[in-house]
Amino acid sequence: MYVVDSSIFASIVVKDEFYERARRFLTQHSGRELATIDIAFVEVANTLWKHVYVLKRIARRVQIGLARVGGYTSHGSGEVVVAFSTGYTIPHGGRDRVRVELLPDEELNPFFRGVAEAVEEAVLNSMFMSKTMVGRDGNTVPGIPVDEVVELVKRYGAV
Numbered sequence: 001m002y003v004v005d006s007s008i009f010a011s012i013v014v015k016d017e018f019y020e021r022a023r024r025f026l027t028q029h030s031g032r033e034l035a036t037i038d039i040a041f042v043e044v045a046n047t048l049w050k051h052v053y054v055l056k057r058i059a060r061r062v063q064i065g066l067a068r069v070g071g072y073t074s075h076g077s078g079e080v081v082v083a084f085s086t087g088y089t090i091p092h093g094g095r096d097r098v099r100v101e102l103l104p105d106e107e108l109n110p111f112f113r114g115v116a117e118a119v120e121e122a123v124l125n126s127m128f129m130s131k132t133m134v135g136r137d138g139n140t141v142p143g144i145p146v147d148e149v150v151e152l153v154k155r156y157g158a159v
Contacts, residue, residue, distance in 0.1 A: 054102060059083035061112045065119025 062081045063073060073079055132143045153159050 054108065055083045057108065058111055058115055061115040062119050064112075064116040066123065068116060068120045069123045071123070 059081045063079065066072075066079065071079075128144055128146050128149075130143045133141050135141070
């Protein structure tokens with residue numbers, strides 16, 4: 001299975017400037033199972049995060065993903081992590097107990113790593129998919145020149 005960012009599908013639908021690259025990728029990988037980070041995220045939310053203890057532990061790993069791309073937290077830095085669970089449906093006003101099954105703590109390590117990697121990928125994707133923006137009073141923030149970055153990464157052997 002290939003896990004791709006959902007923007008590849010959005011490029012196909014809206015036919016933006018990445019349409020041809022997205023079309024080539026999907027054509028090359030036709031017949032293979034593709035999933036998006038978004039789908040993977042929802043599946044994890046539906047199956048794993050069923051207990052507040054586990055949910056809190058997994059949510060703490062978001063900061064690791066931010067750190068991997070150079071982020072850090074400081075007083076007033078404003079990172080907000082929202083963790084949610086859709087694993088159990090508890091009827092409103094219900095009086096019956098609900099059984100909760102948990103993975104042993106030792107089996108959570110791959111999920112901790114997965115959260116860190118997903119956050120890292122989300123940050124990098126948002127940076128590389130950004131376009132030049134012009135704001136108030138003509139303030140301009142240029143988009144990242146992806147081709148130049150790829151060339152530099154190759155030149156210095158970072159991939």
